[in-house]
Amino acid sequence: MKRLVLMGAGHSHLLVLKQWSNSPLKDVELVLVTPSAWQYYSGMIPGWLAGHYSVDQCRVDAQSLALAAGAKIVLDSVVDIQADNRQIRLAGGESLDYDWLSIDIGAQTNLESLRGYTGSILSVKPLEQFQQRWSQRYERADGQALHWVLVGGGAAGAELAMAVAHAMPSGTGAQRRLSLVTGKQGLLPDFRPRIRKLARRKLVQLGVEVIEQRGEAAGRHLTLTDGASLSPDLVIAVTGSEAFPFLKTSGLALDTQGFVLVNEYQQSLSHPRVFAAGDVCSRLDQALSRSGVHAVRAAPVLAANLRAATEASEFVAFQPRPHTLYLLSCGDKFAIGSYGPLAFSGRWVWRLKDKIDRGFVEGF
Template identity: 70%
Template sequence: MKRLILMGAGHAHLIALKQWITTPLDDVELVLVTPSRWQYYSGMIPGWIAGHYTIDQCRVDAEPVAKAAGAKLVLSSVVEILADDKKIRLADGDLLDYSWLSIDIGARTNLENLRGFTGSLLSIKPLGQFHQQWSRLNEASDGRVQHLVVVGGGAAGAELAMAMAHVGAGGAEADARVSLITGNQGLLPDFSQRLRKLTRRKLAKLDVDIVEERAEAAGRYLTLTNGTSLDPDLVMAVTGSEAFPFLATSGLAVDAQGFVLVNECHQSLSHPDVFAAGDACSRLDQAVKRSGVHAVRAAPVLADNLRAAIASGKLRAFQPRTNTLYLIACGDKVAVGSYGPFSFSGKWVWRLKDKIDRGFVDGFNGRSNDAGIRVGA
């Protein structure tokens, strides 16, 4: 029997699996390969740090989803793709053949400027590893972290700095000072001036120092572009994404950064039997921001195209939206947000974010059928 391997339980694959619960794929063995049954939902992790959620509220259990969709779950990481031979290699060395492969493995934190740092360093991705490290740190916390430095001036860096400062104002890291090193492009370079202003105000309210310099590791110190040296107790890296290196040696066409190159149908440019979605890929026809929103929106098209590929049918294109809603949690139950040219802030923005985020996770962990998955939600 022919085999479709889903590599990674990222957003697009979870939604595709959910779609196939009600409309199963015919004549194909479906296999999901992912290192853990837990798929963490990044948008809620700052809320977990801030104490608004338990970790189970922030993650999807991929096991019942795979089971309900008739997929075999293999808990392992893929370490190599041999695209010309239609095989993948798992962490234990086993090789798996595929007829079709779909890649939704996200990306890893780009640690380029922080390599060689000898002090305590946490990186936000993989989220499962970050969850364990942050939990351990909080269990062991005895005030040793006096100065926490978040490196990364994007939305995720700002959110994490505010969540951590919020906890520092009365939680496990009490009295810790939080600095946010944004890089030379400053805070939220991809967002409007008004959103930057709103976020800056929230950071200031939480006493987060904003340092608009680039940081580089120098032993246990961080050297900034202005020549200053910092000696933090803990560095949190939220320094953007980089492609997993094994993609570049897979034989698949990749872009200059090593992300899988796909066409508008999310099909590999070099290997028509391979598809990719989410942060792991780059579109040839247009630049699409690496964000969960686009991964989610691409999912139904990916699901249909995988079905079409199996049936030798016609593929359809995914058109990413020009404007998307971005919501940034500000530690307390307040958020700022933007949609196209509009920016806003307030408790209602947090409530909206909370509703959207919970809606996504609960749609998989709900109790509406035997598998616990809210089909069609």
């Protein structure tokens, strides 16, 4: 029997499996390789951190979903792809041949700007590790004087800073200091000025010190552009994402940053039997931001095209929408929203985000 391997239980693959649980593939052995039986939903992690959700509310049971879709689940990580030989190798040492491969493994945190830092770092990805390590840190922090620094001024960095500010114990004055070091491009560089202003105001209200400078790491210190030095107890790295290094030797066509190049069918530009969706891939014809929204929207196209590949039928094209709705939670059940030129904020925006996010996870 021919074999289709789904690599990673990212957003797109969860939705593909959900669709196939109603109409399974015929005469194809389906295998899901994922390091964890649970897939954490990043959109709710700031809300979990702020105390609005339990862990179970923020994760999808990928194992049950795979079984419902008739897939075999392998709890392991892929460490090597040999696309010319149609083979992947797992961390456990086993190799697996495939007829078709679909990659939805996301990306890893880019720690380049923190190279040389020898203090304690908590990296936001992988999310399952972040969730566990944050819980341990948070418990130990109770009642202590602390200086925690979040590094990274994008949407995830801003949201996590506001969530931490909301969650930090006994938090005033000397007892807790929370800084957000954004990098030289400042806070939310990809957003419009109105959104940046709203977020900056909210961060300051929550007692977050917003430092719109680059932090140069050396030993246990971060030296800022103006010469000041921070010596945090903990650095939380939200420093953007980079492609997994093992893709470099896969033989797959990659962009200059090492992400898998795909066409409008989510199909590899070099290997027609390989597909990819979500943060792991890039399109040559249009630049898409690395966000869960695109991974979700690409899922029906990926599902249709993987089925078409196994049945030798026609592919359908993915057309990203011109605007994307971004909702940034601000710690205390308040959120800021952006859609094209529009900027809005309020408790109703948080309720909207809460409804969308819970709807996504509960949909499985």
